[in-house]
Amino acid sequence: MCFKICLIGCGDFAVQVHGSAHLSYARSHPRTELTACCDIDAGRAKAFAERFGYSRHYSDMEAMMDRERPDAVVVLVMPQVTTKVVSAVLSRGLPVFLEKPPGMNLKEIDDLIAISTTRMAPSQVGFNRRYMPLMQRARKILEADFAPIQQVNYNMIRYERNDPDFSITAIHAIDAAMFLADSPYRRVRLDYEALEGIDVSRWNVSLRGECESGTFVNIHIQPMAGYLSESFSVHGVGVSLLGEVLGPGLTANVGRLEHWVADKCIGEYSDAGLTKSVRRGVDGEFAAFCDAIRSGKTPTPSLEQCRRQVCLMEALRKRETGVIDFSALELSAPR
């Protein structure tokens, strides 16, 4: 029996990285079928199918799911329609991989969690940084050979981000810092730095918080700086881990990791030579999703594991200030 995959949304991100990740998984995993893809723009669906080896293409997702009876569905539509499309997939009891953000606000993610629970349909959210080889290596070091993590610092720097809602990108930093800390946020304080002449939606943001483990997290988000970069530092007593996740500069294609003890660098890692979709973690997250569904395991991060990140994204979009205390909000949020 073949594992049948259907895809909804054949736009930019699907073409840039998902297509090659799906093709590579299908080639390396026997009995996998890239069954059909769908886009309301029929031309896009056809071109995507031809380029990345999907057998058939549709412009109506319900017709596709009726006819093709997939084992799993990948949803890569715009954030504003993600909840509607994912609800339709989950309502059929089908496992779903959905791109971030998993809902535009807490209500939307809670609606999705409710359907997924009722229909017993597993989910995985596309927080691809978790599956970057560099971040996977970082987590291994932190788990194996590190003092208790005292502090995680994460910087997300961009240039000329004129999109009206940067929160849907900023959620990557919120999730990545939590992933490094390996513990859900307990409470987080949001502050903004005003930039004269620049719309409030693009002001710098700082999130300072504490995880349930006691680890402190500082996240700095700056959408209007001079280049693209994402980096982190993690500190325990006597030990530090530094990572350059993206950049500096859009065309930089090497990520770096340094493990320091007592002012000596005792280990380095570089992801030079990896393809874009592997480096960005898209190959890894897609393979992890398919493997989990095929073996009856729970994929991660599930919708439930993303509630606190969505809550912070929504607060940031609304420019809320002050402290969000998740225990007071009674948010049940596993990692």
Ligand SMILES: NC(=O)c1ccc[n+]([C@@H]2O[C@H](COP(=O)([O-])OP(=O)(O)OC[C@H]3O[C@@H](n4cnc5c(N)ncnc54)[C@H](O)[C@@H]3O)[C@@H](O)[C@H]2O)c1
């Ligand atoms: N993980 C990352 O780093 C990253 C980067 C970029 C984008 N994304 C995410 O990927 C997703 C897609 O982004 P994009 O830039 O490719 O957007 P896009 O607008 O280029 O593509 C979305 C596609 O979905 C199609 N679509 C919309 N509703 C549909 C429906 N009901 N049925 C079938 N097709 C439908 C549109 O026609 C369009 O072709 C978003 O959720 C975005 O947040 C993630």
